[in-house]
Amino acid sequence: MTANEITQDGRARVLADGGTLPLLGLGVWQVPEGRECVDAVRWALDAGYRHIDTAQVYRNEASVGKALKDSGIDRDEVYITTKFFPRQNDPVAAVEQSLRALGVDQVDLYLVHWPQGGPTWAWPGMERVVENGYARSIGVSNFSASDLDAVTADARRTPSVNQVSYSPVAFREGLLDACRRHDIALEAYSPLGTGRLLSNATVVDIASNIGRTPAQVLLRWVVQRGIPAISKSVHRERIEENLRIFDFTLSPEDVARLDALDRTGRTGIALERPWW
Template sequence: MSSPPSVVLNTGREMPVLGLGTYKLCGPEAVFQAVDAALAAGYRAFDSAAVYRNEADLGRALRELLPKYGLTREDVFITSKLSPKDQGEKAMKGALHSLSQLDLGYIDLYLIHWPGTQGLPVADQRNPGNRAQSWLRLEELHGQGKLRAIGVSNYTAAHMRELMQSCRVPPALLQVEFHPRLCQLELRSLCKEHGVCFQAYSSLGKGELLADPLINEVANSCKRTPAQILLRWAVQQGVPVLPKSSNPDRIQKNTEIFDFSLRDADMDRLSALDCGHRFCWDPSEVA
């Protein structure tokens, strides 16, 4: 396929709507094979994190594989994230470690992974100060060009409002869990108001949504897979997605979401599944 469509971040930089998630993708060989399959399928964005422990393997795979596909560093968009253990005074060191591990010259998008701090209770009142300190360090590295864009992950509406009131550089992106059972309407509205890109993770609900009867009904009527329906539901609303897989066939199939549309009635039926259900961690209790 040709490269997936892109969205324009508030930095002016384009980011592909489809990226490869790399959570739980571990080991040099597994990362290499997944990146090879993804580049062959047309992926140009890759999402990692310090806590995934695969930044070095991802960077090495890209350095080796980009020439094979006639690509350069500028042709791919790399996201990584600050570990919760580095929240606060260790943020500069943590971000520089990610830069060193990836070894790709710069990171296109770097996120604060979690609003809390590893080792502190979620209600601890040091959490707001720690994430504010982290943001200052990311702003500094952004100013140096080492982090081309900066943003956050797993922030609630309250965390976002707090950040928007204090930041010098506004976040380019918010990455959160998003699927038909968790439509995140308040967060999406807030992001739209402030020009922040809203990006989905866990679009398939850790795989559990693939068995949902309505999603399968829509998939059968469209002659598509349940995964393709879930990804299409998001991108049809302008929400970028990061499906993760190490299976070359699934990696390819996850790109096949731009040559069909869901009917408005099916979009509405899928969105009506919204019940606030999370398959992943809940940040709402973090002070």
């Protein structure tokens, strides 16, 4: 298979480096270390999720690792993403700490969490992470189109992924185009608009018409485009419910209605209000 193709089972995206990124993963942002995080990850793995997305700044990598170990699922069957906290100096030293916390020898994807200090300074260290065998794939997060241009200009290894806020109200078509131009997979976080979109009238109407939940409609809008998505929940029934998005298709009319919710003007910017 070639980059940007979807795997035969329709559940993963082929990356430019040859890896495969599941189209749906569980994210654990704002889930505290401990029982709540362990339970959420275990419920997800038991339900059939095979991608868990964490980060150094989340401070819950140890709970993700415990849940993975307790699940009994082979390490090679679960895709693990973590992210470099760019207020630290060295991506290599940081990922070594992450691996110890997670209890694994390698992560599947390691991302620069945001472009603090500029988009390029951390990238040589990210490339060393791969050379040292600590990550199969490396990428970025919250990088705008101009950031991607900068980091790819001198890179020996192009980022495989750019994880950004992406949903019907944040339909960043310019950024999506930039990712395609560089053969980088855009990955969506906050596809539910951090929950705000669940009560949107258009989303609710579409969900009612097709007998699905608003969350399923929003997640399907993302993955139907071949874009991987990270959903977050600590409620078992919602975790299981969110996975049931591969047995239906949104009509072109429903997709167009959701597209029309965009508030970004199809921007190439990753975040309207950066926090760094």
